[in-house]
Amino acid sequence: MRDDFVRALCELAVDDPRVMLLTGDLGFGVLDEFAARFPAQYVNAGVAEQNMTAMAAGLALDGHKVYTYSIANFATLRCLEQIRNDVCYHDADVTIVSVGGGFSYGQLGMSHFATEDLAILRALPGMRVVAPTEPWEAYAATRALHASSGPAYLRIDRAGAALTTPNPGFQLGRARWIREGKDATIIAIGGILSEAVAAAERLATLGVDTAVVAVHCLKPLDMEMVARVVASTPVVVTLEEHTTVGGLGGALLEACEALRTFPQVMRRVGLRDCYPTVVGDQAYLRGAYGLDAAAVVKQTIEGVRAMRQAGNE
Amino acid sequence: MAAPFVGHGDTTSVTEALARRIRGHAVRMTSRGKSSHVASVLSMADLVAVLYGAVLRVDPARPRWEGRDRFILSKGHAGAGVYAALAERGFFPVERLEGHYINGSVFSGHVSHKGVPGVELSTGSLGHGVGVAVGMALAAHRRAAPHSVVVLTSDGEWDEGSNWEALLFAAHHGLHQLTIVIDYNKLQSLDTVDATLRLEPFRGKLEAFGAGVCEVDGHDHAALLAAFAELPFRQGAPNVVLAHTVKGKGVPFMENQVVWHYRSPQGEELVAAVQALEADAPDA
Numbered sequence: 282m283r284d285d286f287v288r289a290l291c292e293l294a295v296d297d298p299r300v301m302l303l304t305g306d307l308g309f310g311v312l313d314e315f316a317a318r319f320p321a322q323y324v325n326a327g328v329a330e331q332n333m334t335a336m337a338a339g340l341a342l343d344g345h346k347v348y349t350y351s352i353a354n355f356a357t358l359r360c361l362e363q364i365r366n367d368v369c370y371h372d373a374d375v376t377i378v379s380v381g382g383g384f385s386y387g388q389l390g391m392s393h394f395a396t397e398d399l400a401i402l403r404a405l406p407g408m409r410v411v412a413p414t415e416p417w418e419a420y421a422a423t424r425a426l427h428a429s430s431g432p433a434y435l436r437i438d439r440a441g442a443a444l445t446t447p448n449p450g451f452q453l454g455r456a457r458w459i460r461e462g463k464d465a466t467i468i469a470i471g472g473i474l475s476e477a478v479a480a481a482e483r484l485a486t487l488g489v490d491t492a493v494v495a496v497h498c499l500k501p502l503d504m505e506m507v508a509r510v511v512a513s514t515p516v517v518v519t520l521e522e523h524t525t526v527g528g529l530g531g532a533l534l535e536a537c538e539a540l541r542t543f544p545q546v547m548r549r550v551g552l553r554d555c556y557p558t559v560v561g562d563q564a565y566l567r568g569a570y571g572l573d574a575a576a577v578v579k580q581t582i583e584g585v586r587a588m589r590q591a592g593n594e
Numbered sequence: 595m596a597a598p599f600v601g602h603g604d605t606t607s608v609t610e611a612l613a614r615r616i617r618g619h620a621v622r623m624t625s626r627g628k629s630s631h632v633a634s635v636l637s638m639a640d641l642v643a644v645l646y647g648a649v650l651r652v653d654p655a656r657p658r659w660e661g662r663d664r665f666i667l668s669k670g671h672a673g674a675g676v677y678a679a680l681a682e683r684g685f686f687p688v689e690r691l692e693g694h695y696i697n698g699s700v701f702s703g704h705v706s707h708k709g710v711p712g713v714e715l716s717t718g719s720l721g722h723g724v725g726v727a728v729g730m731a732l733a734a735h736r737r738a739a740p741h742s743v744v745v746l747t748s749d750g751e752w753d754e755g756s757n758w759e760a761l762l763f764a765a766h767h768g769l770h771q772l773t774i775v776i777d778y779n780k781l782q783s784l785d786t787v788d789a790t791l792r793l794e795p796f797r798g799k800l801e802a803f804g805a806g807v808c809e810v811d812g813h814d815h816a817a818l819l820a821a822f823a824e825l826p827f828r829q830g831a832p833n834v835v836l837a838h839t840v841k842g843k844g845v846p847f848m849e850n851q852v853v854w855h856y857r858s859p860q861g862e863e864l865v866a867a868v869q870a871l872e873a874d875a876p877d878a
Contacts, residue, residue, distance in 0.1 A: 321736065327766075332725045332759035339729020342714070362719055363756075367726050370716055371707070 282419040282441040282472065283311050283380050289423035290348065294319045297427070301340055305330045305351035307380075312350065334360040334377070338367035341374040346427065353381040353395040357402060357434070369407045369432050376426055376433040377402075382412060382471050383522025384557075384566040385439035391556050395436065399470070400527030402434040403500045410500040412436040414457075414474035417447040418497050425453035438472035440563075454498040456506035462492035465516035465581050468506075470496045470529045473522040476567060480520075480577035487578075489585055499532055507536040510544070516584040517544035520577055522567065525551040546588045548580040605648050606815040607876075612682055613643035613815070617844050617871050619678035619691055625864040627695025629703050633842035633854035634748070635675035637812075638777040641746060641837055644818040645775075646679040650744065654684035657711040663741050664730050666715045668723020669748035669777065673705030676713065685712035721754025723747060724774060728760045731772040731832075742825075746775045750782035753791050758803065764832035765804025773825060773833040774805070777812065779841035783855050797836055805834040812837030845870045 291314060294300040302315055306328045316323045326333035330351060337347040349356055356379045357364065368375045379395060386393040403410050411426065411433060413419040419437050426433050445459065459474070460481055469477035474495050481491040492514060494506060510517055519530040530549030537543045552570050559569065567573040620635040646652070650663040667676045674694060681688040693699035700709035704718025717723050727745035734741055751757065764772050778796070780787045787793055800807050806828030810821045818837070827833050841855075842848030845867045848859075859867050 324732070326763060327759075329759035329763065331721075331756040332728065332763055335722055335725025335756065335760065336729030336732060336763070339726040339731075340733050341729075342726070343730050343733035345733060363722065363725065366716065366719055367722055 282413060282416050282437040283439060285416045285420040286378065286423050286435070286437055287311060287315055289420045291315055291318060293424065293427045294322050297346065298322065299344060299346045300427070301345045301347045303333050303337055303347060303349045305333050305349070305355055307351050307355070330355050330360040331363050334363035334375075335367050337375045338363070338371060338373040341368075342371060345374070346430070347373075347375045348378055349375065350378045350380070353379060353386060353393045354398065357395075357398045361401065364402075364408075364432075365405055369405045372407060372431055374430045376435055378435045378437065380437055380439060382436045382438045383473065384563045387563045387566045388560045390560055391558070394557060396523050396552050397526075398434075398436060399499055399521070399523050399529070400531065403527065403532065405432075407432050408500065409433040409498070410436070411453070411498050412471040413441070413497045414469065414471060414495040415444055416441050417443070418451065418495075421447065421451040422453060422497055425451070429453065436471065441472040442475040444475060444478055454501060454503055456497075456503040457495045459493040459495050460491075462490040463514060464490045464585055465518060466492040466494060466510045466514045467518045467520055467577060467581065468494045468496055468510065468529065468533065469520040470499060471522055473520055473567065473572065476572070476574045476577060477520050479574035480581065483574065483578050484581055487582065489581060491581060496529065499529060502532050502536050504536055504540065507533060508540055508542065511537060511540070511542050515545040515588045516548075516581065517546070518548045518550060518577060518581050518584060520572065521551045522572060523551050524554060525549045526554055545591070546584040548584045550577055550580050605819060609643045609647035609815045609819070612647040612679070613639045614871060614875055615682050616643055616675055616678045618868065619681070620674050621845065621859055621864060621867040621871065623674045623678070623691055623694040625859045626692065627703075628858045628860070629674070629695045630856040630858065631671045631674070631703070632857075632859060633848050633851070634669060634672040636843045636845060636848065637779045637839045637841045638669070638672055638675055638746060639844065640813045640815060640818065641775055641777060641839070642675050642679045644815055644822070645744060645746075646683050648819060649822045651741070652683070652712070654712070657685060661739075661741055664714050664727070664743045666717070666723040666727050666743070666745040667705050668717055668745050669720070669751060670704035670717030673703060676705050677701055677710065680710070680712040683712075686710070720748065720751035721756040724757045724760040727772060727774070728764045728769060731764065731769040732767065734771045735767070735769055742771050742773060744773045744775060746777060749776060749778045749780060749787050749793060750790070752776070752793055752796075761800070761803045761805060761832065768830040769832050770826040770830055773835060775835045775837060777839050778836055779839040781841040781850065781852055781855070785852060800834050800836065804831055806831040807834045807836055809836045809838065812839035813843055844874060
């Protein structure tokens with residue numbers, strides 16, 4: 282997904298001199314092409330994320346379209362107040378790009394796990410929160426964000442499985458149905474969508490007809506999607522490589538409250554309120570912390586059972 | 595920044611008169627609003643008056659004019675002083691200052707750009723202004739634009755690491771368009787700078803980070819004008835005007851008294867403060 286973001290940004294920078302890419306001294310081997318082709322539009326701000334983000338606001342207030350780039354929490358939590366006060370309050374045209382959503386850097390340890398970023402960034406007024414689910418979507422979202430303006434957060438997985446072919450109808454903010462189903466719907470955000478698809482395939486063999494919805498935009502959340510999901514299946518499961526506090530599951534329930542309609546059974550699958558203390562690759566940690574396909578299958582079946590029991594009483 | 599806009603007559607008499615009006619507004623605004631930070635405004639009133647009165651190229655009729663010099667107040671808690679300067683320069687009617695701190699007003703205690711023409715950046719959390727100013731200076735640098743970016747900081751806010759990050763960057767990239775004015779009154783929120791977190795040797799630190807530094811009496815208008823006329827202090831380097839000031843300047847009972855960082859002048863105190871400022875006027 283990293284490369285898809287950079288490819289899109291290179292294309293955009295050719296025609297738009299307003300595009301500026303600031304990195305916090307990260308992106309070895311990833312940003313080389315951009316740096317070589319657009320030296321006047323590339324700045325290594327050094328290991329100084331607060332200043333990088335404040336500068337981004339200053340550049341944006343002077344007419345640039347600025348992208349700040351770093352790994353995991355460095356582009357977000359380290360400089361959160363600069364994002365809040367300097368970028369968001371001034372409606373500055375800055376896209377904060379964080380590479381390594383969730384457990385992308387699973388062996389590097391807790392400091393490199395981005396597992397609270399969606400909730401925290403989502404709380405900022407004016408901030409759009411985008412976490413592409415597939416590589417082509419990272420490319421499409423980068424282009425779509427460039428076509429808009431204002432603060433945005435782009436969370437990209439380091440890698441990411443290609444599940445579908447690029448959809449020419451992609452619209453920023455509109456969720457996509459990967460498959461239909463009548464018993465349950467799994468809604469996933471970010472690269473962990475691949476686990477949702479694997480879970481749905483397994484559930485089908487167990488007689489549970491499961492829809493999968495890919496959400497790349499947490500804020501603003503696609504309200505039509507929420508209404509359709511609640512109306513179409515009694516069981517709704519959310520999946521995110523992120524804490525269950527305030528992320529996709531929380532946002533979905535908030536949306537349900539706003540719409541005055543709720544699923545009959547709801548399960549939120551994500552990282553329970555803790556800091557992981559062991560390391561491993563992304564697939565290992567998803568399994569170890571209960572957010573892989575097996576965990577989704579288990580939660581979905583429990584949800585379907587709970588719904589059927591309630592129906593029999 | 596180039597030539598002062600008051601190109602004739604006695605520039606210091608113009609800027610000194612502006613400083614007196616800013617101080618008068620400051621004590622009245624903080625009294626009416628029962629708000630803090632009157633001493634912080636008095637400390638920087640001469641700096642703001644010289645900047646808005648003679649140095650910054652700004653146009654009240656076109657607050658967003660692209661060729662303007664950019665000014666950021668990083669010590670946002672002294673926002674009343676910038677609101678007063680902007681009103682006096684004609685960015686909006688002086689009567690609007692009466693809204694300061696009032697329910698429903700946009701004139702917040704910490705400076706805000708929303709609904710206030712002429713304010714470039716909202717601040718209030720310390721250590722933000724220099725970084726944003728560096729971004730603006732970088733933008734000017736890239737476009738080879740002739741305007742300057744001036745950011746006014748307190749001394750206490752140099753406790754913030756973000757300022758030093760920003761200065762490192764500005765020096766590395768030779769951003770001579772940037773001028774950082776430091777209101778060095780040596781008093782912070784609870785105690786002196788020396789007792790809180792020592793900055794000295796402050797000038798040496800700033801120079802070691804790559805700035806061209808000019809030390810000046812921050813209440814001497816002629817000296818300040820001379821300093822701004824000398825920019826840049828060093829070729830290819832960001833500038834720092836290290837302005838030695840007195841917190842609470844102009845109201846003797848507030849000068850160098852830590853309590854006036856938070857206290858609001860009420861009743862007899864307001865009367866005495868206004869009298870002290872009026873006694874200071876040349877025609878008194």
